[in-house]
Amino acid sequence: MNAIAIDDEPFALEVIRAHAAKVPFITVKESFTNAFEAIAYLAQNPVDLLFLDIKMPDISGIELMESLQVRPLVIFTTAYAEHAVQSYELNAVDYLLKPFALTRFLKACHKANDLLQARKPGKIPGSSIFVKSGYETVRVSFDDILFLEAAGNYATFILNDDKRITSRLTITEATELLPPGTFARVHRSYIVNTNRIDRMERHQLHIGTHKVPVGNYPLPTLNKLN
Secondary structure, three states, rough: OOEEEOOOOOOOHHHHHHHHOOOOOOEEEEEEEOHHHHHHHHHHOOOOEEEOOOOOOOOOOOHHHHOOOOOOOOEEEEEEOOHHHHHHHOOEEEEEEOOOOOOHHHHHHHHHHHHHHHHOOOOEOOOEEEEEEEOEEEEEHHEEEEEEEEEEEEEHHHEEEHHHHEEOOOOOHHHHOOOOOOOEEEEOOOEEEEEHHHHOOOOEEEEEEEEEEOOOOOOOOHHHHH
């Protein structure tokens, strides 16, 4: 994983570099004490992961993250605990409170690596995808998927025979993995296989024995249904 570190304290950057040097799958390409220089770098050099301080002059780490059109994975590093909830609402990988030990840093890096692998599950065109679930990577046929239900950083695939597979994916990441002609997002937490819809009502869809709520999203049109 290619990473950069952003912190207005040079000593904090030294700690991140020293810890990252002990993680075999992480390469810190650059480090920045100036957040705007980091933003300019990211515009030309996409990376997989940011180690990002929150309280910095001129712009906070949260504001920096929100400003990026393409967001890498983010591990926040900070001396302050009060922003933890907001960081997870932004789907940050982890939130490290300074000073953090190597073991805690390594745990966050493993979480980031697992999520990166889940984002690149190896699509098989037209038929299925590979989904990382826990320590396993499972091949899932598109035809077997009834719908997906998301909660925070996790999405559960509900399959035939009520089988369920949970993966560390946000609803947006899950949407990007699925063919748009077959799958539609109908709620902020639900994606449905339009071929498996049995009945549509104003506020819910029926898929087999399941009822899926409908939010402020366009309903699939009938000509998309088999």
